[in-house]
Amino acid sequence: MHGLRRLRSERSTIQVLDQRSTRALVGLADTLVLGFDGIDFLHALTERCVQLLDIDAAGIVLVDQQGTLSLVAASTEQTHLLELFQLPNEDGPLLDCYHTGHGVGCADLVAAPPRWPRLAAGDRGFAAVQAVPMRLREQILGALNLFSCSPSDIPADVTAVTQSFANVATISILRVRALRHSEMVTEQLQSALHSRMLIEQAKGVLAQRHHISIAEAFTLMRTYARLHNRLLSQIAQAVISQAPDIADLTMAQTRPRRRGVALI
Template identity: 35%
Template structure:
């Protein structure tokens, strides 16, 4: 666990990190360390609407999108209240979230925990952790299930720091920084679609190929995505690995 946190904090103290890539890593580390089935990050855009920005798998992305479209669920409650929202057994929450719960269960999720992202005294989003077994709070325990340290809130705080860090020496507000990150996320999603169609791949595989190529090339994930979408980089080059 210490190595994972050290890697993330080391990225934050370095130069020129890619925000969208970093946030995806937060969701992956959260999933691995907490023993959860998946994790996702949502943030509020300039109009106050929640948008999914990072997730550990496309299955989580689909659930976050469904949750936002339904305008109900743990991440919305967490964002609105500014408090952690926990449901150890989603079957018991069908009355609370009648549209969200059937969709979550259909995707294989049975429990959820949402913790707030707080920035400049505001709740600007949530880190959502999903479990595949009812009766336990996802992320409450470490990977061994024996009461390890809570990793979810510290990782949510690191996600916030990723947005704060980019503002140093600049005049942009938190809302403007989030807007930039959402634009970058849109470019990544479009590039994933291009690669998935060109290679006949699922979205998770397309993302990993894009990510790996960006790392080998020393290019930011969002910049690499724009090159694919804009026709400056042949998808076949990325698909070749």
């Protein structure tokens, strides 16, 4: 009897996940229109992953023309730090996923397998990771990565939904190529990475000017871009160049500095 109830509960959970993920995928697909903001789309996708899949963070990395993986979207800045830490070491599930083209996970990063001797993500707040490839046939564009704060195997149904999200991200990138007949996929990826670099710089400028956190600066810039129907990368470039047409965003305001406890 207890086994039957548990089976029914699991089936109900899977059905709810399927329904919610289907609605999310449809919503994301509706944004794939001419002129859509690729970076903002990928960022929204990572946010949907966190909302739907009972995980703590998500991030997307893409490969550039030199074959180097770089972060282009993340649900939190903490994920950004994790992936920047992981990539240069050439160690961990993320890189294995990219090189093999198959999903790779680790249920306990603190006790990482011998094949990842330099992986120590537990100190950064995450205990488990699942990476799924962003690929079209034999061409691998990057990977979508899920992070959990507690050690656990990510269920197969969640991994399957994650792969669906990765497929949507891949389609979004390739659709840009279809709309821009003269451009190659590598050129679009390079453009996305360049946009991310501009956004990172602009976040720092706004954070310093308004005395706010990096995450708050990103939210401020993203909201401004949406309200004015402009690309996030365009707003970032305008912030960096101090363009007069966005003075209401970049103009320093008098705000009290936050007081915190000294760490050292």
